[in-house]
Amino acid sequence: MTKKTKIAVVGTGLMGIQHIKAIDKSKKASLHSLVDVNKKLILSLSRKFKVPVFENIKQISTKNKPDAVIIATPNYLHKSQAIKFLKSKIPVLLEKPISDNIQSAKQIINSSKKNNTPVLIGYHRRHNSIISKAKIKILSGKLGKIVSVNVLCWLYKHKDYYKEKWRIKKGGGPLGINLVHDIDLICYLLGPVKYVQAYTSNSIRKFNVEDTAIVNLVFRSGALCTLNISDTIVSPWSYELTAGENPTYPLTNQSAYFIGGTKSSLQFPNFKFWYNKKERSWWRKIYSKEEKIKLDNNTLTNQIDHFCDVVKRKVKPKVNGNDGLISLKIFDAITKSARSGKKIKI
Numbered sequence: 164m165t166k167k168t169k170i171a172v173v174g175t176g177l178m179g180i181q182h183i184k185a186i187d188k189s190k191k192a193s194l195h196s197l198v199d200v201n202k203k204l205i206l207s208l209s210r211k212f213k214v215p216v217f218e219n220i221k222q223i224s225t226k227n228k229p230d231a232v233i234i235a236t237p238n239y240l241h242k243s244q245a246i247k248f249l250k251s252k253i254p255v256l257l258e259k260p261i262s263d264n265i266q267s268a269k270q271i272i273n274s275s276k277k278n279n280t281p282v283l284i285g286y287h288r289r290h291n292s293i294i295s296k297a298k299i300k301i302l303s304g305k306l307g308k309i310v311s312v313n314v315l316c317w318l319y320k321h322k323d324y325y326k327e328k329w330r331i332k333k334g335g336g337p338l339g340i341n342l343v344h345d346i347d348l349i350c351y352l353l354g355p356v357k358y359v360q361a362y363t364s365n366s367i368r369k370f371n372v373e374d375t376a377i378v379n380l381v382f383r384s385g386a387l388c389t390l391n392i393s394d395t396i397v398s399p400w401s402y403e404l405t406a407g408e409n410p411t412y413p414l415t416n417q418s419a420y421f422i423g424g425t426k427s428s429l430q431f432p433n434f435k436f437w438y439n440k441k442e443r444s445w446w447r448k449i450y451s452k453e454e455k456i457k458l459d460n461n462t463l464t465n466q467i468d469h470f471c472d473v474v475k476r477k478v479k480p481k482v483n484g485n486d487g488l489i490s491l492k493i494f495d496a497i498t499k500s501a502r503s504g505k506k507i508k509i
């Protein structure tokens with residue numbers, strides 16, 4: 164039997180706990196240790212998972228090194244912590260976003276190159292089989308040339324969600340929390356972005372952060388895309404409620420992504436094709452074909468399994484530092500465009 168990859172988890176808050184559970188489910192990984200400045204929290208977790216705990220990353224990067232580490236701490240700590248591990252040649256799964264600014268994201272990427280040690284960015288939706296299926300469909304040419312794309316992310320967050328004060332400040336709104344995942348996916352599916360334009364509004368919740376936004380993207384391929392997000396709309400159309408990744412969100416069996424091509428169009432996660440049979444025309448009957456798909460609720464474990472293969476250098480990271488930088492640049496451009504009203508070149 165091959166040896167399990169021993170992984171330390173740094174930051175055992177909301178996301179860190181999800182990673183600990185995913186490691187527990189993985190056949191390829193085992194939990195090495197936990198690090199968190201919150202002593203009470205790690206002590207209770209260490210009793211449950213029976214692993215050593217540390218209050219400071221210095222303690223694990225020197226003695227009893229893990230094979231790899233997951234960093235799930237607040238974004239402003241990503242740079243210093245990731246670089247510390249990379250310098251010790253310990254591969255890193257770094258939670259999204261790669262960092263809180265472009266300069267430090269570049270430093271993480273350089274450190275990974277310099278130390279010849281991989282970084283995987285935690286955009287876990289990429290490890291969902293639905294996404295590989297969508298990519299294959301687009302590449303197959305069945306849709307023709309992709310002309311335009313519509314992504315809906317309409318959801319309603321309960322008022323208790325906003326008891327955490329950071330969620331009503333800059334960076335805590337639905338753009339940084341939810342839409343960054345959609346941005347990563349759409350770039351993966353459609354390629355590089357040339358221009359970004361955005362409008363934001365806080366007219367419903369009236370917090371210091373957006374509750375609603377529309378984002379227009381122009382891809383280098385010529386395709387256009389609108390991403391439409393709000394956390395104040397009661398609706399069935401968002402990736403969260405349609406992909407079935409997380410049982411916390413009741414499944415609506417709808418779609419959130421609509422990809423329009425010159426030959427046909429595709430909606431997913433509930434894979435449906437729309438097409439004409441002979442002649443393409445809006446005067447002709449449009450047919451739809453729904454494909455049976457198996458919803459994937461194991462993306463975090465899939466991500467851990469993939470990370471173990473990355474650590475053993477069997478594969479390259481599916482979402483590398485550069486991918487993390489691209490979505491961060493687009494997120495940064497959205498913020499700038501919403502503020503200035505200008506179109507931003509990427």
Ligand SMILES: NC(=O)c1ccc[n+]([C@@H]2O[C@H](COP(=O)([O-])OP(=O)(O)OC[C@H]3O[C@@H](n4cnc5c(N)ncnc54)[C@H](O)[C@@H]3O)[C@@H](O)[C@H]2O)c1
Nearest residue numbers: 174175176177178179198199200201235236238258259260
């Ligand atoms: N992939 C996703 O869908 C997803 C979802 C939520 C959060 N995230 C990302 O995960 C990261 C953590 O977010 P969260 O919601 O879990 O936050 P959180 O506040 O719930 O947890 C962060 C943890 O880090 C600990 N911490 C703070 N400073 C530390 C330090 N110096 N050393 C060690 N531990 C320290 C805190 O005590 C806390 O337990 C962020 O980067 C966030 O963007 C990703």
